Amino acid sequence: xxxxLQTRESMKADTxxxxxxxQAIASGARPEPPNAWSSTMAFASRALLRIKHVPEQMFDVTxxxxxxxxxxxxxxxxxxxxxxxxxxxxxxxxxxVMTVAQITMxxxxxxxxxxxxxxFDRFRxxxxxxxxxxxxxxxxxxIRYSMASxxxxxxxxxxxxxxxxxxxxxxxxxxxxxxxxxxxxxxxxTFGLIVRSEKSLMMISFLVLMPLTxxxxxxxxxxxxxxxxxxxxxxxxxxxxxxxxxxxxHGTGTWQQVAGVLLVSAIMTAIFAPLTMYLYxxxx
Amino acid sequence: xxxxxxxxxxxxxxxxxxxLVKVFGKERAVDGVxxxxxxxxxxxxxxxxxxxxxxxxxxxxxxxxxxxGSARVFGHxxxxxxxxxxxxxxxxGQYASIDEDxxxxxxxxxxxxxxxxxxxxxxxxxIELLEAxxxxxxxxxxxxxxxxxxxxxxxxxxxxxxxxxxxxxxxxTTGLDPRSRNQVWDIIRALVRAGTTVLLTTQYLEEADxxxxxxxxxxxxxxxxxxxxxxxxxxxGRGTLNVQLVHAEDQHRARxxxxxxxxxxxxxxxxxxxxxxxxxxxxxVAESLAEFARQHIEVSDFSLxxxxxxxxxxxxxxxxxxxxQDSGEEIL
Numbered sequence: 080x081x082x083x084l085q086t087r088e089s090m091k092a093d094t095x096x097x098x099x100x101x102q103a104i105a106s107g108a109r110p111e112p113p114n115a116w117s118s119t120m121a122f123a124s125r126a127l128l129r130i131k132h133v134p135e136q137m138f139d140v141t142x143x144x145x146x147x148x149x150x151x152x153x154x155x156x157x158x159x160x161x162x163x164x165x166x167x168x169x170x171x172x173x174x175x176v177m178t179v180a181q182i183t184m185x186x187x188x189x190x191x192x193x194x195x196x197x198x199f200d201r202f203r204x205x206x207x208x209x210x211x212x213x214x215x216x217x218x219x220x221x222i223r224y225s226m227a228s229x230x231x232x233x234x235x236x237x238x239x240x241x242x243x244x245x246x247x248x249x250x251x252x253x254x255x256x257x258x259x260x261x262x263x264x265x266x267x268x269t270f271g272l273i274v275r276s277e278k279s280l281m282m283i284s285f286l287v288l289m290p291l292t293x294x295x296x297x298x299x300x301x302x303x304x305x306x307x308x309x310x311x312x313x314x315x316x317x318x319x320x321x322x323x324x325x326x327x328x329h330g331t332g333t334w335q336q337v338a339g340v341l342l343v344s345a346i347m348t349a350i351f352a353p354l355t356m357y358l359y360x361x362x363x
Numbered sequence: 364x365x366x367x368x369x370x371x372x373x374x375x376x377x378x379x380x381x382x383l384v385k386v387f388g389k390e391r392a393v394d395g396v397x398x399x400x401x402x403x404x405x406x407x408x409x410x411x412x413x414x415x416x417x418x419x420x421x422x423x424x425x426x427x428x429x430x431x432g433s434a435r436v437f438g439h440x441x442x443x444x445x446x447x448x449x450x451x452x453x454x455x456g457q458y459a460s461i462d463e464d465x466x467x468x469x470x471x472x473x474x475x476x477x478x479x480x481x482x483x484x485x486x487x488x489x490i491e492l493l494e495a496x497x498x499x500x501x502x503x504x505x506x507x508x509x510x511x512x513x514x515x516x517x518x519x520x521x522x523x524x525x526x527x528x529x530x531x532x533x534x535x536t537t538g539l540d541p542r543s544r545n546q547v548w549d550i551i552r553a554l555v556r557a558g559t560t561v562l563l564t565t566q567y568l569e570e571a572d573x574x575x576x577x578x579x580x581x582x583x584x585x586x587x588x589x590x591x592x593x594x595x596x597x598x599x600g601r602g603t604l605n606v607q608l609v610h611a612e613d614q615h616r617a618r619x620x621x622x623x624x625x626x627x628x629x630x631x632x633x634x635x636x637x638x639x640x641x642x643x644x645x646x647x648v649a650e651s652l653a654e655f656a657r658q659h660i661e662v663s664d665f666s667l668x669x670x671x672x673x674x675x676x677x678x679x680x681x682x683x684x685x686x687x688q689d690s691g692e693e694i695l
Contacts, residue, residue: 097495097549097553099494099495100495100496100549100550100553101553101556101557102491102495103491103492103494103495103496103523104495104523104526104553104554104557104559105526105557106488106491107488107523107524107525107526108525108526109450109478109479109525109526110478110479110480110484110525111479112450112478112479113476113477113478113479117476117479118476118477121473121476121477122477124473124476125462125465125469125473128464128465128469129462129464129465132464132465132466132505133464196458196459196460196463197456197457197458197459197460197461198459198460198461198462200421200424200426200454200456200460201454201456201460201461201474201521201522202477203425203426204424204425204426204449204452204453204454205449205474205477205478206446206449206450206478206479207477361428
């Protein structure tokens with residue numbers, strides 16, 4: 080028969096605490112909070128590290144562009160323009176716009192994942208300029224978009240794409256794509272903060288991007304369309320960008336086209352960047 | 364302990380909150396919580412899932428706006444001065460608040476840089492913490508490949524890159540094995556010794572018992588009891604006698620004896636060899652056991668102790684903590 084009188088209070092005594100632990104706690108002095116630039120760069124380096132550790136996330140900017148370009152060139156080339164090489168001259172700028180526009184949604188998905196895990200809460204309790212969390216990630220996304228663009232153009236050149244605008248024209252066109260995509264990303268970060276799951280976010284972006292990219296001048300000249308549809312196609316932001324990109328790649332770009340792209344980008348950023356930040360700060 | 368409070372100066376408080384309310388739809392997740400937590404102490408929020416622990420913590424950590432009530436953290440108002448609060452607090456959430464795709468050292472360096480360290484200082488600090496937390500061997504491994512205990516430790520390490528004045532720990536040991544749990548407890552004790560105030564939530568009565576200076580039992584968004592572990596146990600009243608019999612057929616005779624000698628209600632264990640009764644007087648307990656011997660009732664084990672926090676919870680809510688947990692739903 081065993082007898083033990085419970086005295087649980089006495090068990091509360093400290094177990095031996097590691098000196099190193101106490102030392103580490105004691106040396107955690109608080110530095111001055113980082114400025115906006117350093118916190119943005121810290122978040123950008125996080126995004127770069129994520130690419131290093133999860134390289135498969137680069138599929139969307141490497142494999143997608145190649146598939147899209149090959150598929151649409153050979154599928155529609157003969158039917159629409161009579162020859163794939165002729166069609167490529169028309170299609171490549173447009174399909175570049177379409178591809179990059181579609182991969183912008185991954186920005187929202189990454190943010191949505193952060194929220195569902197706890198790291199979002201941690202960032203929000205740090206003494207930092209909060210937008211840097213998103214801007215840092217978006218800057219790295221711009222690198223991803225550039226990669227997608229370069230891959231597509233390189234493949235296009237192999238297939239017979241001959242941009243008359245030369246290197247500068249193509250380079251300038253890519254800059255327009257990047258500005259537009261950076262602005263478009265804010266829409267997905269906004270939705271990324273609203274919707275519950277990655278799935279519903281994919282669904283929303285699909286519903287928005289599918290009509291926008293297909294009912295545009297990416298694949299066909301708008302004057303082949305019924306009049307009522309031409310109105311939509313011509314005012315579609317994707318068309319505005321595709322026209323400018325096509326123009327500069329082929330050396331016929333105008334400043335009006337640039338102004339159009341910048342205006343659309345400015346409007347998207349002005350609405351959705353503050354909205355994103357508001358939701359980020361006040362997310363439940 | 365409680366009566367001393369009114370003599371304390373206001374600058375002795377880490378947290379003072381009155382009437383905190385948070386409503387989600389129709390559900391009052393937090394329903395009028397008052398809190399006063401002294402600097403340098405550990406306050407334990409004890410309650411089942413869905414009781415409102417996490418919601419309360421998130422409000423106090425400036426992550427969730429309050430619907431009613433007010434709070435001051437180190438004298439800073441929760442609503443108007445949240446930036447000042449953020450400079451003094453740190454939060455370890457219920458789910459790992461780190462990037463699982465990054466390695467341990469990359470995570471700590473990221474947080475250190477976001478705290479304002481230079482790249483070089485961030486690295487020094489990250490290595491120091493990894494060593495102190497016994498994670499140096501896993502520094503270059505992705506956190507998703509860490510065990511549960513290692514994950515928890517890197518998470519807490521990330522919270523104390525800059526030693527906070529107030530640390531929120533949301534269920535720091537849920538799902539950990541006993542050894543990892545003890546490691547986390549040691550870390551918490553070391554932090555408190557260094558002067559950090561800790562507000563932790565737990566479903567484990569033992570954890571609150573081990574760590575917390577003050578315990579608040581939270582249930583349906585309200586604090587239904589508050590005090591030290593001893594005070595809470597005393598509020599339930601008397602001590603408890605547990606008896607384990609050798610033969611199941613003795614159970615009813617043993618019950619009669621205990622009822623007579625202790626003059627208290629006796630609960631029968633489901634295994635039909637154990638009995639539990641409330642008992643104040645050890646002399647009466649000794650008499651009962653002597654009576655068992657006279658009547659040849661063999662006892663394999665017995666213990667006399669003050670009620671466990673589980674019994675406290677049972678008395679306060681009419682349901683045991685485990686039952687609560689099953690029926691409770693998670694409210695974030």
